[in-house]
Amino acid sequence: MECPFCAETIKYEAIVCKHCSRDLRVVRPVILEIQEIVSELDGLQRELDRVDASLARIRFPFRYFTKHTIAYVLAPVVLLVAAHIVVTIKLDVAPLYLRLASVIIPLPFGLALYARQKIGFRGAFLVGVVTAGIAVTCMLTVTGFNDNVPIVPGPWSNGVKLSNISRVSPLRSRPATFLVY
Numbered sequence: 001m002e003c004p005f006c007a008e009t010i011k012y013e014a015i016v017c018k019h020c021s022r023d024l025r026v027v028r029p030v031i032l033e034i035q036e037i038v039s040e041l042d043g044l045q046r047e048l049d050r051v052d053a054s055l056a057r058i059r060f061p062f063r064y065f066t067k068h069t070i071a072y073v074l075a076p077v078v079l080l081v082a083a084h085i086v087v088t089i090k091l092d093v094a095p096l097y098l099r100l101a102s103v104i105i106p107l108p109f110g111l112a113l114y115a116r117q118k119i120g121f122r123g124a125f126l127v128g129v130v131t132a133g134i135a136v137t138c139m140l141t142v143t144g145f146n147d148n149v150p151i152v153p154g155p156w157s158n159g160v161k162l163s164n165i166s167r168v169s170p171l172r173s174r175p176a177t178f179l180v181y
């Protein structure tokens with residue numbers, strides 16, 4: 001800790017400062033109390049942040065919802081669909097790259113959502129599921145338009161059409177990809 005008289009660093013147990021030789025017995029309880037108050041204040045500040053966040057959710061539900069939907073749902077969806085277009089249509093390379101992208105792209109969004117928005121694991125997971133659903137739907141739509149096949153694979157799809165759709169199915173069969181949310 002720091003000596004309150006000369007500001008030099010001294011041992012925590014010291015009763016006399018080795019630098020300025022002042023008696024620390026009287027001031028030590030005050031210093032300890034101040035440290036306690038500071039850590040208590042930190043806790044209160046965190047609590048206040050939490051309350052502020054939930055208050056914003058209650059007071060301006062539309063603004064909150066729009067802002068966070070854009071930041072945590074639409075942004076990763078746009079990036080995922082862009083990655084899907086680049087990997088499967090523009091470059092036509094192995095779907096492994098798409099799988100990698102589908103893990104890497106949502107990761108920072110999921111972590112930011114969990115760390116900053118205090119919505120808990122279940123809330124974050126739900127947002128992840130919704131994002132994954134929208135992203136997969138968009139990818140199927142894009143593939144559908146590009147290859148001129150039905151968007152939803154059904155019994156009417158023949159083998160060729162299914163093989164086209166199976167390009168995006170790795171995403172769908174990998175729910176763990178979006179577990180980071």
Ligand SMILES: [Zn+2]
Pocket residue numbers: 003004005006007008017018019020021022
């Ligand atoms: Zn001192």
